[in-house]
Amino acid sequence: MSNKQKRRIKHIRYLVFTLAAVLLTGLLALVSALSSGSWAVADVSATCRECHNDTTLITGKVIQWEESGHGTGEAYLRGTSASCAGCHSGGGFSAMVA
Numbered sequence: 001m002s003n004k005q006k007r008r009i010k011h012i013r014y015l016v017f018t019l020a021a022v023l024l025t026g027l028l029a030l031v032s033a034l035s036s037g038s039w040a041v042a043d044v045s046a047t048c049r050e051c052h053n054d055t056t057l058i059t060g061k062v063i064q065w066e067e068s069g070h071g072t073g074e075a076y077l078r079g080t081s082a083s084c085a086g087c088h089s090g091g092g093f094s095a096m097v098a
Contacts, residue, residue: 069075
């Protein structure tokens with residue numbers, strides 16, 4: 001076996017050992033957090049309920065959409081019009097409603 005092959009094997013062993021140590025450390029931290037009860041899952045549904053609830057807030061949004069060009073079908077007829085890019089681009093919609 002050449003010196004180059006020996007170095008390569010040594011390098012691979014080092015990488016495998018390092019990866020195993022990192023994974024084991026992460027696993028032990030997770031098990032520790034779960035067993036101590038300090039693992040908390042955020043209630044992300046509260047964010048959804050800001051609009052999706054029994055109030056009129058979402059109803060108003062639905063009515064706005066239904067009366068817009070999207071809801072009436074006019075936007076579909078316009079197809080790939082350049083004026084669509086204001087909302088239908090990377091961060092376009094966020095910029096339009098901000």
